[in-house]
Amino acid sequence: MMMIVAIVALGALAGASGLLLGFAAIRFKIEGDPVVERIDALLPQTQCGQCGYVGCRSYAEAIAAGEADINQCPPGGQGGVAALADLLGRDPKPLDPELGPEKPKMVAVIDEQSCIGCTLCIQACPVDAILGAAKHMHTVIARECTGCELCLAPCPVDCIHMQPISPTITTWKWVYPAAEARAAA
Amino acid sequence: MRFKTVTSPHVLADRSVGQVMRRVLYAMTPGIVALVWFFGWGVLINLALATVVALVAEAAVLTVRGKPLALYLGDYSAVTTAWLLAVALPPLAPWWLTTIGVVSAIVIAKHLYGGLGYNPFNPAMVGYVVLLISFPREMSAWLIPYGVGQPHALGLLDTLRIIMGGTGGITLDGLTGATPLDVLRTKLGLGLTVTEIRNSPVFGIVAGHGWEWATLGFLAGGLWLVFTRTAAWQIPVGMLGGLALIATIFHLVDPLRYAPPWFQVWSGAAIYGAFFIATDPVTASTTARGRLIYGAGIGVLVYIIRSFGGYPDGVAFAVLLMNIAAPTIDLYTQPRVFGARSG
């Protein structure tokens, strides 16, 4: 008798829990596939293609599909790998050294004296940050430039170079304070 | 002309961690004097031994961890931990007992968790609990205070000899006895009422004979700590308030089985714990409301352990239990930020 009561009680409990879980699954269902969006949001949007994909979005899709690893984005740096690892619940790993080192942020600058107005860099720029027309001098909109370096190679006269962004009075930041006292070196 | 550049503020109050710790040591002296008066040289020998062991252990770990020795030894935190623990040990505790306790406190409870400021548990109480659990017999052998039964006339050398392992022909059994709270607990178990037990010679005016004067000393030192804002007032108020409240309730329900609140507050390590142990800032709550809750929690736990647990006193366990709760208490007792809507 006791055993039957126990079985019935536990069975009822299991049934109720199951219903509750099923209801929750329907009620709180997440629409769409937000994981690509969330990966894309963590990528630096340099659109440089160093990862081997055309643009950050394609790389995000490849990561989500399990085709690409999380350490293929040099502009995102080690911090970017850590953020991706955190999002996807994986172990962080070092950047793939074959894809290039992590560099400080730079902008492309066109030497306007040497530019012949060939428009090849304009076609290469993934974010349309180069201004100009055929046979007219070109110039880079510094604010829009992501520093992807894709314009360097096509230039037939090598008049484009990368310039590091130096801090100005408006972008200067307070540094991280020196840590607690350690043993005298 | 070029100048040094650092961040504001450019003036600092004349304060330091060492100063905070030294104040705790000063505040302990009246209580220690009373303890020495009633329990003899052993108290001082324990203190000295604990100090030396603490400094050696601290220096050793600091060296291993690559921290600057002079700076951290000069902050008095190791000495403070040593004193807080030594005062709680039986006056004739053998040297190895003190050593094990202090080493556990400094090495395990403090440095294995990251050193000064990073330890989640009160180091002195970790050391005490390690001893209490591992060596219950040694830890309960307290000297009978001066003036109870026969006066003990143990000299400095005799005391030293006993602590260092020899008996020197002196029988310890005649000198040691149960603590007042132990007596209360044992006799309650035998069916006696609180009033009958209180007539025993181990009890004085309010609480244990001799002990009550040490308690007075610690209260005086503790009030000075609170007055100089070295210790937060909320913690002792919360702890003693919580203890008194729950003791009053039980005493009103059954005065024969439950000792009155003034006896509970004045007995054992309640006052000492409230002002010196629970107020350790590193392991306590940091918000004003949080400290009241933290203190009250300790007070209630002390009463529960004393009345229903397996040990005569429970300050150490209560403090350690509330140490675990401190971060959670802090999280839920954040003050209302300036300009935030109340409620």
Next chain:
Amino acid sequence: MTPPFPFHGGLKTVRHKTESNRETILPGSVPERLVVPLRQHVGAIAKPLVQAGDRVLKGQMIGQPDGYVSAAVHAPTSGRVVAVDQQPVPHPSGLPDWCVTIESDGQDRWIERTPVDYQRMHPSDLRNFVRNAGVVGLGGAVFPSAVKMNLSGHCERLEQLILNGAECEPWMTCDDLIMRERAVEIVAGIHILAHLLQPREVLIGIEDDKPEAIAAMNAACSGTGYQVRPVPTRYPSGGAKQLTKLLTNKEAPVNGRSTDIGVQCFNVATAYTLHRAVAHGEPVISRIVTVTGHIAQPRNIDALLGSSFADLIARCGGYREGVERLIMGGPMMGFAMHSDGVPVTKATNCILAVGADALVEPPVMPCIRCGDCVEVCPANLLPQQLYWHARAKEFDKIQDYHLFSCIECGCCSYVCPSHIPLVQYYRYAKNEIWALEKEKQRAELARRRHQARMERLEREQREREAKLRQKAPPRTASPLDGATAGQSPAEPALAAPASIAVNVERSE
């Protein structure tokens, strides 16, 4: 409860006011060379109106306000512009900024000054006049006053207009002296503010360690209905939020403005410059600067903007032996300067030279969670939690503890027994959060532009194919196909500029 209504926390600090407030304000001199920064206010940098070689008159606008939150900059004396370039400015970074350098012609000749009748002006015209006169908050925050003179719907009518003469920072006495000597003109400036903002009451908060200033302001206010309210001497009572609480018991909301609770607050020196601008047509070209500390004869100087710190210090008899640190502002919130070759700006309320004897740099110890910082925090924050998260660079969690309510007053660092540079941790965290936010916006912009480009390329491809099909029906097309395809790469190049042109903006 009656006022003052105490705020949480705060400190009794050292005072050191008597060093510089015993002597009257020293009239300024005209240095041979003035370096006038174009960014002397919160908001957009002023656009230069002059170039090297131009002659300027005293009070002539040389920098035009750029946008709503901005202010004009004027020539402090007559002379010749020798350069418009980047020069060292008083900033904690030591980095240069755009400045106009003027060589004085020694005549100090004014431009034609045109006072205005503020009572007959339309409010927006008056605000425009104030913006063009370069009036900004002279308490140190240098927020453009014209913006604060517009309630812009945050409240229907101002309850309290507060004049801040608390001056709680140690050493600093410039507001004390201006109230003693120029109280009547301050009150004239308050009339203008009151006319524009129509407050129910006007309260003037002054710390009670300035009896002379209180007496002078009381005398000047008699018959106006303005109330001079002494407040207890307790740092940081001069913080706008703290003074508002002291005088009205109202707290400005966390993510709001003081006008949300019907309060607006101006510094007394700001009211003075407002009066000079309106009643005399004189734009802001000078300010009172306290020169004090390890200085031969500390005192207050009515200094032309653009004079170098070194000039002012020389006029006060020079440094005393062993100066190690030069601070702009007070010792609690001021910034240490890299050099004394920087110009006085509208934010320069005090130049404090600190000797080695007064500087202690004790070693930093771990936080022992003593909670003293919690007790003194005037924003009622948990500084030790903020420190913990800033140290661990947990920028999400630090905002849960209301990092942005921190006013950087320095009380927590002042009392910290472990001497942790708490304020620097908070400044670091704030800067990082802002930078991350900017980075995110940049990334978002790049993402959108890349997407737009991809769509455009696709569209062009489609259009080309359509055109191709139209021109040559499939059957006869084959020989032409190759030629057309060969031309196509040039086409996107021509299309690109049109889509970019919209986004061309001046980059900094």
